[in-house]
Amino acid sequence: MDIVNAFLLTAAASPWMLLVMFAVAVIDAVFPPIPSETILVAAAAALAASAAGGVIPLLCLAAAAGAVLGDNLAYGLGRALGTRRFGWMRQPRVVAALDRAQQALTERGAALIIGARYIPAGRVAVNMAAGALRYRWRTFLPVSVVAGVSWAAYGAGIGVLAGSWVAQQPLVASVIGVALAITIGVTVDQLAAVRRRRARARAAEQAAAAAQTRRVELVPEHC
Incomplete structure (x- = not known):
């Protein structure tokens, strides 16, 4: 155990770890299976x-810089591909989804981009959609900076919290930190899923009410 702890400490404090953190954060912004949150x-x-x-602020800086660069790469990729490049993009369901994404970006773009940063697959989809739908890059860039910095602080904060519980045990702290991050992530995903289901249910109720109103208006009045 002591050997493993010493190895983890040496690896985490190494300057190479900062480069690895930066590179992983960049790649993860385009290829979600890379576990940047876990490493952070x-x-x-x-x-x-x-x-x-004392190395933690540098770790946060490397993670934030990589996240910002990666998110902007995803935005650029979406802008280059557009929304009509491939046949599947012109299917009705995809077109409808893109229309909803465009409306969401127009109404609450900053909140959507920042929130998506905390969801591995979500950030790729939102950032690419922002590029494809020609969301203004001058607006996207500062928002992506806020998202990257807050995400890095969040991940490091979870790690610091876990490390404070088990001082002098880097291995145990890392395991607890990752488990805590996963738990929070799953909880947030579940809450988001509940909100989506409720939103769909409200939309369905509104559509049904509107359809009923139209039917009533079409029924001729009898004297």
Whole structure:
């Protein structure tokens, strides 16, 4: 155990870890299976559980910089592909989804982009959609900076919290930190799913009420 703890501490405090964190955050913004959150939380937890906590701000900076660059790469990729490049993009369901995305970006673009940063697949979809739908890059860039910085602080904060619980045990702190991050992520996903179901149910009720109103208006009045 002591050997593993020493290895984790050495790896987390190494300058190479900062480069790895930056690169992983960039790639994860375009290719979600790369676990940038896991690496960030585990590294921050290992550092917080040791005497090397001073490296955490640099870790946050590397993660935030990589996230911002990656999100803007996804935006650029979406802008290059557009919304009509491939046949499947012109299917009715896809067109309808893009229309909804465009409306959401118009009405609450900043909140949508920042919120999506915390969802691996969601951030790729939203950022690419923003590019494809020609969301203004001058607006997207500062919002992506806020999203990247807040995301990095969130991940490091979870790691620091876990590290403070089990001082001098980087391995245990990393495991606890990752488990805590996963738990929070699953909880947020479930809450978001509940909100989506409720929104769909309200939309269905409104559509049914509107249809009923139209039917009533079409029925001729009898003297």
